[in-house]
Amino acid sequence: MPVLRTDDGPRKLRAVWLGPKGATLPFEWTYVQWSVTLLMIPVGVCLVWLLLALLGQVTVGHAPWFAFWFGLIYGAPASIYLAVRVMRNVSFDEPLRHKVATLRDELGRESRTRAEARTAWTMPWPRIGELDASVPGRWKAACEAAEEKK
Numbered sequence: 026m027p028v029l030r031t032d033d034g035p036r037k038l039r040a041v042w043l044g045p046k047g048a049t050l051p052f053e054w055t056y057v058q059w060s061v062t063l064l065m066i067p068v069g070v071c072l073v074w075l076l077l078a079l080l081g082q083v084t085v086g087h088a089p090w091f092a093f094w095f096g097l098i099y100g101a102p103a104s105i106y107l108a109v110r111v112m113r114n115v116s117f118d119e120p121l122r123h124k125v126a127t128l129r130d131e132l133g134r135e136s137r138t139r140a141e142a143r144t145a146w147t148m149p150w151p152r153i154g155e156l157d158a159s160v161p162g163r164w165k166a167a168c169e170a171a172e173e174k175k
Contacts, residue, residue, distance in 0.1 A: 057120075068104060072096075073095065111124075
């Protein structure tokens with residue numbers, strides 16, 4: 026994707042939340058990064074909880090609520106880690122919707138539409154069987170004319 030260069034002030038402005046005045050965070054995250062990271066926490070907790078509950082029910086036979094604490098302890102940090110890793114590459118030039126569309130196209134069977142149509146190559150030269158009888162005579166005459174010029 027080409028880098029977008031603009032001198033328009035509002036387009037360069039990043040909506041960044043640094044925290045309350047006097048107690049700012051040591052890093053700058055946009056609102057999109059905050060929202061994706063915070064929304065991934067319950068998703069990660071639920072996925073780890075569900076996985077461990079099903080695994081525990083099948084193998085040991087313990088109650089599903091037992092696995093919730095493991096989901097909270099391991100799912101939340103894992104989801105934060107994954108969200109931060111994914112959002113690290115999101116920028117103004119490549120927004121989140123571009124990353125999601127690219128991931129969907131990479132994982133799906135259909136790819137994006139091509140910029141150019143498929144090229145059909147044809148050979149414009151005639152086949153040897155299609156040459157008429159006067160061609161060898163013309164070739165000989167052309168060679169003789171080239172020798173005369175020398």
